Amino acid sequence: MTRLLPLALLAGLVALPLALGANPYLLNALIVTGILTIGAMSLNLLLGFTGQLSLGHIAFFGIGAYVSALTSLGFDVELGFGLRAVHEPWPPVVGFLLATVAAGACGYLIGRLSFRVRGAYFVIVTISFAEVVRLVALNWVELTQGPLALTNIPAFTLGLPGLGFWTLKSKLQNYYLVLAVGTLCYLLIARLVHSRFGRAMRGLKENESLALSVGINATRTLTVAAVISAAMAGAAGSLYAHYLRIIDPDVFLFATTVTMVIMVVAGGKGTLMGPVVGGLIFGLLPVALRPVMAPEAQWIVYGLVLIVILFVLPRGIVPGMAARLGRRPARSAPVLEASPAVPQ
């Protein structure tokens, strides 16, 4: 099951628009869900595989969105002391790359700052960082337009030598773009988790003192994980900016981080498929509920679904279902709780 499920899901997602007949409302929901799922996958890399909770993960997403948007829109900003920063617009693809790099660099800073102490400090540093970045986006009006939003962000243009260029303006094109990036991120994480670096990450989470005693450098391992995770969230942010083509400081809302945490925890943290399954369920649940009930009731049901899932499958959907089906979950999934530590 663990091998076939991702492939079956991918095939289903590739075929889905054919079945939907390009219904723009559903396609939009799928695209936004897909982008958030990439964010959840990046969060899972930290929360699920190293055990560090980034409650400001949306900061990396938002930084990716703004960097990508500003790269492709250009800007002209007064920096003080008579200095001006002027930037001519570059293609969105360059924005995507810069978004990844910039978000990764922020992940490095946050990691270096907080991983010497870890745990609760990392949570606090990430929350504060997200709030600071949101305030900058809100108040540096000359650069970001503040609450007026950055508008007219160009759509992605993909070029293949000899085949010409496509501007990805339609929802269908964006759907496949998000699906492709998501698949790439999934494969990257899958490779990473079973590499030497992945073992170091999981080792730190499972048994830190043993991990140190086999020679793992905790600060460096966690920082690298934060860089990759942040870069991936930045990539998702860039997709978001060029799909919606308008962004405002609300992309930094704390609630979106919470949504990603729900996707990861309900789906099954520390598993490869967990955030994907959780992401699809909690991304599409509001869409499914909207036609049948009032808005207030939707959120109540949303909460109830979450509670029921965590009651019935406390480790998340993917590991829980795998255990129920009598099969061991993927190798990286939790199998047994650790025996209690013998206190020193």
Next chain:
Amino acid sequence: MLEIRDLVCGYGHVTALKGLTITVGEGQLVALVGANGAGKSTTLRAISGLVPPRSGEIRFAGRDIAGAEPRRILEAGIAHCPEGRRVFPQMTVAENLAMGAYLRRDKAGVAADRERIYAEFPRLAERRDQAAGTLSGGEQQMLAIGRALMGRPKLVLFDEPSLGLAPNIVERMFSVIGAIRDAGTTVLLVEQNAFAALELCDYAYLLETGRIVLEGKGEALIADPHVRDAYLGG
């Protein structure tokens, strides 16, 4: 090979080691026995760099390693087999062994060592793709020993290897540790099972509340009236 002089170590206000001096000769199996809380585990944790010493000297192969990073100490050739949670429970047996070779870059050598460990412990070979947390206590301890050997250490520190194991497995455990010494690896063994450790070792130290109170050959300690009364049940 390992010389510790006047080592003082502690956690917060508690001083666990109050000037400890021991020597482990090359190729020897040295036992460190004592009651709960005497500071046995702290000694091993200080040697492998997991607890910074407050003062004193730890020399390994002529180099001062007191207060060095764990990975540097590991690179110098000291592997630690800690007590309690001995394995990475959610990783497979094969991955646990790979963790023991984390700092090694010679893939062929690592693979050869892994096969040697599988040959020594066929149970581990059978369960190589199983999560380590699903193994029995004895198998987990064998895995922990195998993992320590994967780093090709010159000195292995064993912390309470018999803790929580069935008696027949304990016997097997001690014979494995004896075999490691016979293969030329130096061993420092911490045990509450004093009799078994004293029988097996070349030299032994008795630790009480952070200080060495007695040392000598294993048989000499077994014959000592104080040791008989306090540790061997009369």
